[in-house]
Amino acid sequence: MSLVTTNYCIFRALLLLVSLAVSLDDLFAQDVILCQGNYHSEADAREQLKRMASTFSEKAQWEQRAEALRAQILKGAKLSPLPEQTPLNAQIHKRRQYKGYSVESVGFEAAPGFFVYGSLYRPVEKGTYPAVLCPHGHARGPEGGRYRPDQQHRCATLARMGAVVFSYDMIGFGDSEFIGWKHSHPQALTLQTWSSIRAIDFVQSLEDVDKERIAVTGCSGGGTQTFLLTALDSRVTVAAPVVMVSAHFFGGCNCESGMPIHKTKSLETNNAEIAALAAPRPMLLVSVGGDWTKNTPVVEYPYIRRVYSMFEAENQVENAHFPNQKHGYQFMKRQAMYPFLVKHLRLNPKGVFNATTDLFDESKTILETPQQMRVFDETNPPPKHALAPNAKVKLR
Ligand SMILES: [Zn+2]
Known part of the structure; x- marks a missing residue:
């Protein structure tokens, strides 16, 4: 065979490989189905719940479905196989002590050079305490995310009742934004x-x-983080997603629904069913009349209770519904969450819960400024190996 013929054969073989790669890409692209925002009408959502409910009538069938759902979420989120749990190299500093609790600034590496920034609220007395993770949602305002007053009240009040509370930035919020990361990051x-x-x-x-x-x-985008984490990580023992568990609304931001976690050619789900992956662990759904959780008592909650019934654990899931309230984690919704966490985490409400008013007292929270809460600043500069803002992050 001449050199020209050999080269031609190599050329054809390469072309074949390229066309094969393209067609595989096409095949994959066809399998990517995004369910974003109001992907369903409310009526479609009810029909979908009926279809999904018909796939299981006993615990073993549900567990098989649950395993497939978890696998689909992980694959869609590009977390399959799970990345390596590399050293956190946590920095905890700038301790501020207040009446009944303290706050520290925390940075750790979720992946090499990629930092998570947060505030760590702790009870003052030495002891062993449960932990509460508090993602913050998309609400901004003059002081957004982790800096928001409602977020600080929630964390400080839980710490005053004996919880170690970690409030951490979404990408492009709080310190992450201060350093230059954008929430529109494709990952x-x-x-x-x-x-x-x-x-x-x-x-x-x-x-x-x-x-x-x-x-x-x-709550909200933080509610999405709550039910996704609970679905995927069995170390979560109690969950309280607030104003986000909806069968017809899938989350309006790419950080909630911008990847194919809800639907493939072989398996469909929605956020109500993803929340049900918490079963049989205690879960409180907080819902309101003023957003996409308005149907929770009659649509999402019954579906989730049925999943819990497969474990004979219907009493482990509760719904606190506020028909006249709007979206957010305002005072009355925190008042619904506190007793649920007191009960299931065995917190101590003494000095915080007022039996006369039937309210948990938040007046002892000292609201901090973003400057006080900042993790890295002129005196605590980020490590030299920190990734440049908005870099592509390698997870393994
Ligand atoms: Zn987002």
């Missing part, structure tokens, strides 16, 4: 979900945390 869903998993590694590494009592509660 947002991957990175935030992985950061939540690593946040459990972080709190479990603290000597004052009881590894067997780990809760998570967040």
